[in-house]
Amino acid sequence: xxxxxxxxxxxxxxxxxxxxxxxxxxxxxxxxxxxxxxxxxxxxxxxxxxxxxxxxxxxxxxxxxxxxxxxxxxxxxxxxxxxxxxxxxxxxxxxxxxxxxxxxxxxxxxxxxxxxxxxxxxxxxxxxxxxxxxxxxxxxxxxxxxxxxxxxxxxxxxxxxxxxxxxxxxxxxxxxxxxxxxxxxxxxxxxxxxxxxxxxxxxxxxxxxxxxxxxxxxxxxxxxxxxxxxxxxxxxxxxxxxxxx
Numbered sequence: 723x724x725x726x727x728x729x730x731x732x733x734x735x736x737x738x739x740x741x742x743x744x745x746x747x748x749x750x751x752x753x754x755x756x757x758x759x760x761x762x763x764x765x766x767x768x769x770x771x772x773x774x775x776x777x778x779x780x781x782x783x784x785x786x787x788x789x790x791x792x793x794x795x796x797x798x799x800x801x802x803x804x805x806x807x808x809x810x811x812x813x814x815x816x817x818x819x820x821x822x823x824x825x826x827x828x829x830x831x832x833x834x835x836x837x838x839x840x841x842x843x844x845x846x847x848x849x850x851x852x853x854x855x856x857x858x859x860x861x862x863x864x865x866x867x868x869x870x871x872x873x874x875x876x877x878x879x880x881x882x883x884x885x886x887x888x889x890x891x892x893x894x895x896x897x898x899x900x901x902x903x904x905x906x907x908x909x910x911x912x913x914x915x916x917x918x919x920x921x922x923x924x925x926x927x928x929x930x931x932x933x934x935x936x937x938x939x940x941x942x943x944x945x946x947x948x949x950x951x952x953x954x955x956x957x958x959x960x961x962x963x964x965x966x967x
Contacts, residue, residue, distance in 0.1 A: 838949035910944030
Protein backbone atom coordinates (compact mmCIF):
# COMPACT_ATOMS: atom_id res chain seq x y z
CA UNK A 723 0.00 0.00 0.00
CA UNK A 724 1.40 3.38 -1.01
CA UNK A 725 2.11 5.59 1.96
CA UNK A 726 0.39 8.96 1.83
CA UNK A 727 2.66 11.96 2.10
CA UNK A 728 2.41 14.03 5.26
CA UNK A 729 0.59 17.32 4.74
CA UNK A 730 3.06 20.20 4.44
CA UNK A 731 2.07 23.25 6.45
CA UNK A 732 3.50 26.71 5.77
CA UNK A 733 6.14 27.88 8.19
CA UNK A 734 4.71 30.49 10.64
CA UNK A 735 6.05 34.03 10.26
CA UNK A 736 7.69 33.86 13.69
CA UNK A 737 9.93 31.11 12.32
CA UNK A 738 10.94 33.05 9.20
CA UNK A 739 14.38 34.60 9.04
CA UNK A 740 14.41 38.05 10.62
CA UNK A 741 14.97 39.82 7.30
CA UNK A 742 11.83 38.19 5.89
CA UNK A 743 9.44 38.98 8.73
CA UNK A 744 7.30 41.98 7.71
CA UNK A 745 7.56 43.90 10.99
CA UNK A 746 11.29 43.41 11.38
CA UNK A 747 11.82 44.13 7.68
CA UNK A 748 9.93 47.42 8.03
CA UNK A 749 11.91 48.53 11.08
CA UNK A 750 15.24 47.58 9.52
CA UNK A 751 14.78 48.64 5.91
CA UNK A 752 11.77 51.00 5.88
CA UNK A 753 8.08 50.61 5.08
CA UNK A 754 8.69 51.30 1.37
CA UNK A 755 10.48 47.94 1.04
CA UNK A 756 7.37 45.93 1.93
CA UNK A 757 4.80 44.60 -0.50
CA UNK A 758 1.12 45.45 -0.01
CA UNK A 759 0.51 41.95 1.34
CA UNK A 760 3.32 42.38 3.87
CA UNK A 761 1.98 45.74 5.03
CA UNK A 762 -1.46 44.17 5.49
CA UNK A 763 0.16 41.31 7.40
CA UNK A 764 1.48 43.77 9.99
CA UNK A 765 -2.09 44.92 10.60
CA UNK A 766 -3.47 41.37 10.60
CA UNK A 767 -0.68 40.27 12.99
CA UNK A 768 -1.50 36.55 13.19
CA UNK A 769 -2.52 33.94 10.69
CA UNK A 770 -4.58 30.77 10.95
CA UNK A 771 -3.49 27.10 10.94
CA UNK A 772 -1.78 26.55 7.62
CA UNK A 773 -1.83 30.22 6.57
CA UNK A 774 0.37 33.12 7.58
CA UNK A 775 -0.77 36.72 7.99
CA UNK A 776 0.95 37.43 4.66
CA UNK A 777 -1.18 34.73 3.01
CA UNK A 778 -4.31 36.42 4.36
CA UNK A 779 -3.00 39.74 3.07
CA UNK A 780 -2.56 38.21 -0.38
CA UNK A 781 -6.11 36.83 -0.27
CA UNK A 782 -7.44 40.28 0.60
CA UNK A 783 -5.69 41.78 -2.42
CA UNK A 784 -6.87 38.96 -4.68
CA UNK A 785 -10.47 39.31 -3.52
CA UNK A 786 -10.74 43.11 -3.59
CA UNK A 787 -8.12 43.77 -6.33
CA UNK A 788 -6.53 46.86 -4.74
CA UNK A 789 -6.01 48.76 -1.50
CA UNK A 790 -8.17 51.60 -2.80
CA UNK A 791 -11.06 49.22 -3.48
CA UNK A 792 -10.98 48.06 0.15
CA UNK A 793 -11.83 51.53 1.40
CA UNK A 794 -15.51 51.21 0.61
CA UNK A 795 -15.99 47.51 1.35
CA UNK A 796 -18.55 46.53 3.98
CA UNK A 797 -17.37 44.70 7.09
CA UNK A 798 -19.44 41.64 6.16
CA UNK A 799 -17.33 41.09 3.03
CA UNK A 800 -14.12 41.13 5.04
CA UNK A 801 -15.56 38.46 7.33
CA UNK A 802 -15.83 36.10 4.36
CA UNK A 803 -12.05 35.68 4.58
CA UNK A 804 -11.00 33.01 7.05
CA UNK A 805 -8.93 34.51 9.84
CA UNK A 806 -10.43 37.99 9.81
CA UNK A 807 -12.53 38.91 12.83
CA UNK A 808 -13.78 42.25 14.12
CA UNK A 809 -10.50 43.44 15.69
CA UNK A 810 -8.40 42.75 12.58
CA UNK A 811 -11.01 44.17 10.23
CA UNK A 812 -11.19 47.32 12.34
CA UNK A 813 -7.43 47.72 12.16
CA UNK A 814 -7.39 47.33 8.38
CA UNK A 815 -10.27 49.75 7.82
CA UNK A 816 -8.75 52.29 10.24
CA UNK A 817 -5.42 52.17 8.40
CA UNK A 818 -7.09 52.63 5.01
CA UNK A 819 -9.17 55.53 6.34
CA UNK A 820 -6.01 57.19 7.70
CA UNK A 821 -4.45 56.89 4.25
CA UNK A 822 -7.52 58.39 2.65
CA UNK A 823 -7.54 61.29 5.10
CA UNK A 824 -3.82 61.84 4.53
CA UNK A 825 -4.51 62.31 0.82
CA UNK A 826 -7.25 64.78 1.67
CA UNK A 827 -4.96 66.70 4.04
CA UNK A 828 -2.56 67.29 1.18
CA UNK A 829 -5.33 69.28 -0.48
CA UNK A 830 -6.64 70.85 2.73
CA UNK A 831 -8.81 73.91 2.29
CA UNK A 832 -6.79 76.34 4.38
CA UNK A 833 -7.22 79.23 1.94
CA UNK A 834 -10.45 80.80 0.66
CA UNK A 835 -12.30 78.64 -1.87
CA UNK A 836 -11.88 80.13 -5.33
CA UNK A 837 -13.36 77.49 -7.62
CA UNK A 838 -15.15 74.16 -7.66
CA UNK A 839 -11.93 72.20 -8.16
CA UNK A 840 -10.65 73.39 -4.77
CA UNK A 841 -13.56 71.62 -3.10
CA UNK A 842 -13.62 68.61 -5.42
CA UNK A 843 -9.90 67.90 -4.98
CA UNK A 844 -10.34 68.00 -1.21
CA UNK A 845 -13.37 65.71 -1.16
CA UNK A 846 -12.33 63.26 -3.88
CA UNK A 847 -10.08 61.02 -1.70
CA UNK A 848 -12.74 60.95 1.02
CA UNK A 849 -15.80 60.17 -1.08
CA UNK A 850 -15.00 58.66 -4.48
CA UNK A 851 -14.79 55.00 -3.37
CA UNK A 852 -17.74 54.88 -0.98
CA UNK A 853 -20.38 52.24 -1.74
CA UNK A 854 -23.16 54.34 -0.25
CA UNK A 855 -23.99 57.98 -0.80
CA UNK A 856 -22.53 60.43 1.67
CA UNK A 857 -23.82 64.00 1.83
CA UNK A 858 -21.69 66.75 3.36
CA UNK A 859 -22.19 70.40 4.16
CA UNK A 860 -19.24 72.76 3.91
CA UNK A 861 -19.57 75.84 6.09
CA UNK A 862 -17.68 78.90 4.86
CA UNK A 863 -16.57 81.91 6.86
CA UNK A 864 -16.59 85.52 5.70
CA UNK A 865 -13.34 84.97 3.80
CA UNK A 866 -14.96 82.06 1.94
CA UNK A 867 -12.59 79.67 3.69
CA UNK A 868 -14.06 76.36 4.87
CA UNK A 869 -14.57 76.48 8.62
CA UNK A 870 -16.14 73.03 8.98
CA UNK A 871 -17.26 69.97 7.01
CA UNK A 872 -20.35 68.32 8.46
CA UNK A 873 -21.95 65.01 7.53
CA UNK A 874 -25.60 65.72 6.85
CA UNK A 875 -26.64 62.23 5.89
CA UNK A 876 -25.43 58.78 4.92
CA UNK A 877 -27.90 57.35 2.44
CA UNK A 878 -28.59 54.06 0.75
CA UNK A 879 -26.75 52.84 -2.32
CA UNK A 880 -29.33 54.69 -4.42
CA UNK A 881 -29.39 58.12 -2.86
CA UNK A 882 -28.93 60.20 0.25
CA UNK A 883 -31.84 62.04 1.81
CA UNK A 884 -30.50 65.32 3.19
CA UNK A 885 -32.94 67.55 4.99
CA UNK A 886 -32.96 71.15 3.80
CA UNK A 887 -34.17 72.46 7.15
CA UNK A 888 -31.28 70.75 8.95
CA UNK A 889 -28.78 72.24 6.52
CA UNK A 890 -30.09 75.78 6.98
CA UNK A 891 -30.34 75.41 10.76
CA UNK A 892 -26.77 74.12 10.93
CA UNK A 893 -25.48 77.08 8.91
CA UNK A 894 -27.36 79.48 11.20
CA UNK A 895 -26.16 77.73 14.36
CA UNK A 896 -22.53 78.06 13.27
CA UNK A 897 -23.01 81.62 12.03
CA UNK A 898 -21.90 80.60 8.57
CA UNK A 899 -22.73 83.21 5.91
CA UNK A 900 -22.13 80.84 2.99
CA UNK A 901 -22.41 77.14 2.24
CA UNK A 902 -21.45 74.51 -0.33
CA UNK A 903 -22.95 71.03 -0.36
CA UNK A 904 -21.58 67.87 -1.93
CA UNK A 905 -22.41 64.21 -2.26
CA UNK A 906 -20.97 61.20 -4.06
CA UNK A 907 -22.46 58.88 -6.65
CA UNK A 908 -21.33 55.31 -5.86
CA UNK A 909 -21.74 54.39 -9.53
CA UNK A 910 -18.89 56.75 -10.39
CA UNK A 911 -21.07 58.71 -12.82
CA UNK A 912 -21.49 62.40 -12.06
CA UNK A 913 -24.53 63.51 -14.06
CA UNK A 914 -27.10 65.00 -11.65
CA UNK A 915 -30.39 63.19 -11.29
CA UNK A 916 -33.73 64.96 -11.36
CA UNK A 917 -33.82 64.56 -7.57
CA UNK A 918 -30.41 66.26 -7.33
CA UNK A 919 -31.69 69.20 -9.36
CA UNK A 920 -34.95 69.49 -7.41
CA UNK A 921 -33.09 69.37 -4.10
CA UNK A 922 -30.63 72.05 -5.22
CA UNK A 923 -33.44 74.37 -6.34
CA UNK A 924 -35.24 73.90 -3.02
CA UNK A 925 -32.09 74.51 -1.00
CA UNK A 926 -31.45 77.67 -2.99
CA UNK A 927 -34.94 78.91 -2.13
CA UNK A 928 -34.39 78.20 1.58
CA UNK A 929 -30.94 79.80 1.58
CA UNK A 930 -32.20 82.94 -0.13
CA UNK A 931 -35.07 83.24 2.35
CA UNK A 932 -32.63 83.20 5.28
CA UNK A 933 -29.89 85.34 3.76
CA UNK A 934 -27.37 82.53 3.37
CA UNK A 935 -25.24 82.38 0.21
CA UNK A 936 -25.43 78.97 -1.43
CA UNK A 937 -22.42 78.77 -3.75
CA UNK A 938 -22.38 75.27 -5.20
CA UNK A 939 -23.55 71.68 -5.14
CA UNK A 940 -20.80 69.27 -6.17
CA UNK A 941 -21.24 65.62 -7.14
CA UNK A 942 -18.19 63.39 -6.62
CA UNK A 943 -17.67 60.46 -8.99
CA UNK A 944 -14.73 58.27 -9.91
CA UNK A 945 -11.91 60.82 -10.23
CA UNK A 946 -14.30 63.35 -11.75
CA UNK A 947 -16.98 65.67 -10.50
CA UNK A 948 -19.96 67.78 -11.48
CA UNK A 949 -20.39 71.37 -10.31
CA UNK A 950 -23.81 73.02 -10.49
CA UNK A 951 -22.05 76.40 -10.38
CA UNK A 952 -19.71 75.59 -13.27
CA UNK A 953 -22.69 74.55 -15.38
CA UNK A 954 -24.50 77.83 -14.68
CA UNK A 955 -27.28 76.13 -12.75
CA UNK A 956 -26.66 77.92 -9.44
CA UNK A 957 -27.11 81.29 -11.12
CA UNK A 958 -30.27 80.04 -12.83
CA UNK A 959 -31.73 78.72 -9.57
CA UNK A 960 -30.77 81.89 -7.68
CA UNK A 961 -32.53 84.12 -10.24
CA UNK A 962 -35.62 81.95 -9.99
CA UNK A 963 -35.50 82.02 -6.17
CA UNK A 964 -35.29 85.83 -6.10
CA UNK A 965 -38.33 86.09 -8.38
CA UNK A 966 -40.39 83.76 -6.24
CA UNK A 967 -39.56 85.33 -2.88
